[in-house]
Amino acid sequence: MYRCLAISLFGRGVSRSRFIPTALCAGSGGCSRWEEEKTNDGVKWKQLEHKGPYFVPLYEPLPDDVQFYYDGKPLKLSLATEEIATFYAKMLDHEYTTKEIFQNNFFNDWRKEMTPQEQEIIKQLDKCDFREIHKYFVDKNEARKALSKEEKQKLKEEADKIQEEYGYCILDGHREKIGNFKIEPPGLFRGRGNHPKMGMLKRRIMPEDVIINCSKDSKIPEPPVGHKWKEVRFDNTVTWLASWTENIQNTLKYIMLNPSSKLKGEKDWQKFEVARRLKDVVHKIRAQYQADWKSKEMKVRQRAVALYFIDKLALRAGNEKEEGETADTVGCCSLRVEHIKLHPELDGQEYVVEFDFLGKDSIRYYNKVSVEKPVFKNLQHFMKNKDPGDDLFDHLSTTALNKHLQKLMDGLTAKVFRTYNASITLQEQLKALTNPDDSVAGKLLSYNRANRAVAILCNHQRSTPKTFEKSMQNLQTKIDAKKEQLEKAQQELEEAEDEFKDKKNAKAEANVQKKKKLLERLKEQLAKLSVQATDKEENKQIALGTSKLNYLDPRISIAWCKKFGVPIEKIFNKTQREKFAWAIDMTDEDFEF
DNA sequence: GACAGCACTTAGAATACTCTGC
């Protein structure tokens, strides 16, 4: 059997893929839909046809009996002003609306949309009363939840129809699912963390704002009646189907394919192949940056220390950001002096660096790490005569770092280290933790622990679920009850055994066997519950999904499943199986990352 | 080489759906 492997995975500038024998590929099995020839000249497709994006319905005015109040008096708002008021009203329960920046940004933008008369009256946000509007939407939500089965079914059918019509495209003859086929509805901008623009008005996107991308010979999507597109272009060097510019940060937004699509799948595969190539050279790269810690050039030393952090701690590259436009977050290259503390000795360890900064999505990164002496000395040097707000690596940029990496390995960038370290950690942890004699539940606990090690490395956090305490309590109640049952069963078994000793008849013997079986079953159930409780506790603030979806080569997980007889459905849900179809197709139990 | 613009991946929160136990 022959399997495909695009040459583009292994280097640039080569334009054609080839087919190579299975023996040369990692894993085995057929490529099926991954088998078509690929070009690497920037052309992403030959044919692209779609219906254009779906626009959410226009604003429906509030019923007359739902009022907005200003300074205690009802005030009828113009349609545009009312619509924006509903955005705020809907968020009244949310913490956002308690924040001054959110309130100010909202009020500023809201006033811009008001009629001159409204502007004359509505001058202070704290005199605005949105509660009736808020209640209207809460009730509406409740009513929707309380609909009959048939009515819900009808709504579902309508949604399915929209999905069917707008949710797919034809790309090079394949029907592919689109990821986000709906234009983002207007609302109030919800930036993460301390975002200076939170609360600003995200305006409604009209067809006149949207650029359509498709193939020239395809059926060009029709704009909604009475409208036209901003532009229709035929650019097959990009993968997006439609785009528009959003008004908050003035950046582009795209309609793109679903991760299950061939195009995305191939890109994903390619990403992991690059990370696998790093495995072959990582020792050399590590030796090099360790040598560079002693370089005479400040630039080289900073680069070497930063790379050490990226490699050891899986930090993100840390591109520069425009000040005042976004929340103040950093990555490795943009760390400031204030983000680290140096401890020559701490808790019995030498040369400890204490990191405390906000990373992507304003998630806090806090870690105390014992580092090599030269790293520590270098950091002391980099921090000398600097203010807390100064850049730690003032002679380094992500561009310079990536240029250097590119010289060390074709296709290598800072983010590849995260993928590599995540995947290799999963593989190693699975090897260390899996016990072939465990039950499937036990093996899954091991898998989750391995997954968790990666999530911790990558600092993937989540807020503790609101229901956590309660559900943990429920689980504990179940465990206690099970323990009680177990004790009782144990006692009954002893009694049955005594009875059998006395009577020595078949009936008594059967009773012993029955009690034994019951005891075994209860023990198993208790073990399962305990495993569940451990897993739950260990997982409460850690998000496993992000690493599973983006950093872990799925072939490692699939090979593990095959090797230990765990059904793939136990670790990948339907969406994940669709996204990783390429890997499911090709992976053997002996796959090595 | 600096910079901006662009295209794409990665991210947690919000919401929708499904399952479980009563």
Added chain:
DNA sequence: GCAGAGTATTCTAAGTGCTGTC
């Protein structure tokens, strides 16, 4: 059949890194 918990899916913000222009 219902409520509540758990899980899947959707949403869109926030990153990375490349390319083109000056």
